Amino acid sequence: MSRLNYHHLYYFWRIAVAGNLTQVAKELHISQSALSLQIKQLEHNMDVALFERSGRRLILTDMGRRVLAYADDIFNKGEELESFLSKGILAETQHLSIGVLPTLSRNFVEHFVSPLLAKPEVSFSLTARGMSDLLNGLTNHELDLVLTNRPISADTKDAPWIVQQVSRQPLAIVGPREGKIHTPFPQGYESARWVLPGKNTEIRTAFNLLCATWQYQPDVKAEADDMAMLRLLARDSGALAVLPPVVVKDEIRQGLLEEYQRLPDAYEHFYAITTQRKFVPQVLMELLQMSQNI
Numbered sequence: 001m002s003r004l005n006y007h008h009l010y011y012f013w014r015i016a017v018a019g020n021l022t023q024v025a026k027e028l029h030i031s032q033s034a035l036s037l038q039i040k041q042l043e044h045n046m047d048v049a050l051f052e053r054s055g056r057r058l059i060l061t062d063m064g065r066r067v068l069a070y071a072d073d074i075f076n077k078g079e080e081l082e083s084f085l086s087k088g089i090l091a092e093t094q095h096l097s098i099g100v101l102p103t104l105s106r107n108f109v110e111h112f113v114s115p116l117l118a119k120p121e122v123s124f125s126l127t128a129r130g131m132s133d134l135l136n137g138l139t140n141h142e143l144d145l146v147l148t149n150r151p152i153s154a155d156t157k158d159a160p161w162i163v164q165q166v167s168r169q170p171l172a173i174v175g176p177r178e179g180k181i182h183t184p185f186p187q188g189y190e191s192a193r194w195v196l197p198g199k200n201t202e203i204r205t206a207f208n209l210l211c212a213t214w215q216y217q218p219d220v221k222a223e224a225d226d227m228a229m230l231r232l233l234a235r236d237s238g239a240l241a242v243l244p245p246v247v248v249k250d251e252i253r254q255g256l257l258e259e260y261q262r263l264p265d266a267y268e269h270f271y272a273i274t275t276q277r278k279f280v281p282q283v284l285m286e287l288l289q290m291s292q293n294i
Helices: 006-018 021-028 032-046 062-087 106-117 131-139 202-213 227-236 245-253 282-293
Strands: 051-054 057-060 094-100 122-128 145-148 161-176 193-196 219-223 240-243 257-275
Touching (some): 006 021, 006 032, 006 062, 021 032, 057 062, 094 131, 094 282, 106 122, 106 161, 106 245, 106 282, 131 145, 131 257, 161 202, 161 282, 193 202, 193 227, 227 245, 240 257, 257 282
Parallel strands (some): 094 145, 193 240
Antiparallel strands (some): 145 257, 161 240
16 A cells, blocks of 8 residues: 555545535535545545445445544544644634434433533534434534433444443323322323323333233323424323423422332433544543443
């Protein structure tokens, strides 16, 4: 392999991050053909394929993702050096791109990122996407971290995920303070109406198991996968809900809702997913360590 051309590597890095050759060509004020030629020269010199085409899109190959991890390290350090040379101080600002499932509890997400709010040198962005888009964002290094309540396989052939359980929240029956049922489930719940998470969720599975144990048939008024919507339904419908109390902590504090009872040995689990990479922001490692106390 001939000596690495860092000029070409920089072009690769810009395209890989942006995911669009046309956009990068405009930003760098060079023609698309010239930019494409230099990427091909980089691939030839390294004797690897970095991209594969899917229609008009450029998709990183497995080797391309590995090279991107090194390029992230190289050019992030380069920007830090540039700041040091121009300002006489090392750049200390860090940015985290965090992806979340749209259905995830907003209260949990807020609690998770709260340590970042106390760090003036750190900024972050929160992006809500579907699971496949979140994992693609990790693969393409658009995201540093994904928060989810869905477990996934830690390793696949194409993407070695690092999956860490960062919290588990107990599940409870929650309802209006007025008319609270004080007897153990299912006594007193015969005429109750329910708003519940969707059938394929971890919470619903736990509640269904409890109902089956007691041969109880719930009167389901509404279902919602989105925790924000379930929170509103629990608050406004007058029906009972099954969810982690953290989801409705504000309503409980205000006296609008009350926790009736916990489901025995039942939890919702929350996971942080990252991917193997050469450069891992220090603030990300610290955040994952602190999350063990959530």
